[in-house]
Amino acid sequence: MTALVRTAAELAALEHTGRRAVVMTMGALHEGHATLIRTARELAGPEGQVVVTVFVNPLQFGAGEDLDRYPRTLDADRAIAERAGADAVFAPSVDEVYPGGEPQVRVTAGPMGELLEGAARPGHFDGMLTVVAKLLHLSAPDVALYGQKDAQQLALIRRMVRDLNFPVEIVGVPTVREDDGLALSSRNRYLEPAERTAARALSRALFAARDRLAAEHALLARATAGGAAAARADALTAI
Template sequence: MIVFKWKSDLMQHLNERREGGSKIGFVPTMGALHAGHISLLQRSMGDGCYSVTSIFVNPTQFNNAEDLEKYPRTSGADIALLEAAGCDVLYMPEVVDIYDGKEEMSEIPRGGLDTLLEGASRPGHFAGVAGVVRILLEAVRPDKLYMGQKDYQQTLVVQQMLEHTQSKVQLVRCPIVREDNGLAMSSRNVRLSPEMREHACCIYQTMVKAAAQSARRELPVIEQESKEHLNSQPGYEVDYFGFYDAMTLEPLRHLPSGNGMVLLTAVWVNGVRLLDNILVQDND
């Protein structure tokens, strides 16, 4: 695995690979890697791509300085994981290499998706995401971009950005990888105590139950009962839990007939924000 710190060196290397006929697959991450990240890399390699992973904790997508400070940083373990998985290139830039000394926000229209759900709870978050993904794509120039379904809203924002810029990059959304108890794998899980990490499986269990009921019960009733159940757990506070249009994220009161339906939730567990989702109806 070749490690690059500077964008210019990375671009030169990847240009040489393209000239040799390689297709480039790209997995952007913020580090603290786990099996979910590695599954994205494995998908890229399985697609026959020369596979690039980036590790960059992007300050512009954090609207809370304490959250940025607490974000886990495990570069040594991350490098070992990527090497063992067969990653071809790791890009580990500093802030100055990404933003050239100026942390900028993307002005690319995000169609209102950035103001809902995560966007409402974390103002400016998706502007930061869109901005850094645009910069990384300009450096890597991949054929395929691999992102996880766990950050479902993020994948919609990035897809909209790609369409707006008429990019030829193909976004590949990969399934959520879960721990043995069903908890969606996340870099933030390490901040949970072992007991809370085990108990947090009730988030997924509640979602599975809600999704199974969606065809025969009123959606708002299911949502309310699910929120009450989760809020009754010690240390839990639900930010949102609901059924949404899978493309527009419009809240749904009835089963959709067009874009499909996704069940999305964000839950604070002892001060750690956990996201999860289930595609109840997928019309892709």
């Protein structure tokens, strides 16, 4: 059975011989998280260890956001993690992660954290990077996996690991979508039917842009190939 550990000391006491792969989550696990865990299992191998962290990080929630009502489903999360191949779930309390209260020293996302989502959520990425840094130190993984759905988050984690010389490999895992194209997210349960319909417009726009770009590249390649063929024909004629 997948072990449940609550403290940094218990996590440090978990024995492993091969690679350790870590999947960081805020809980309310779904198939997207399960895909991350299964990928982690493949990367760790049969002799390695897969640890899933479940922690709702207060530092990355702004005023008026959903910290208090964010879904907390640890028993179900542990069951999903076990089915996907996790060896342990690390579910610390806020006091365990931030003993003595909110940390005075934090990781700053810098200019990358002020763009896009960061422009609408000041301080969000500082809080996210701070907890990721702490969890990387506590779990000491060889590889850590994150979903490509949160593209800006993934880019910032990779930049932090590079800039601060964390000894860990960061792996991005492709987005898992529902049948209607909506990316799987723990917060999807908040959506009313009309909001869900509106949310699908984003994935449709992304796919349309992808298809348009691919078509333009194909046309350019065809035109380039046609021009090259014509040039060769002209050269042969000149001979």
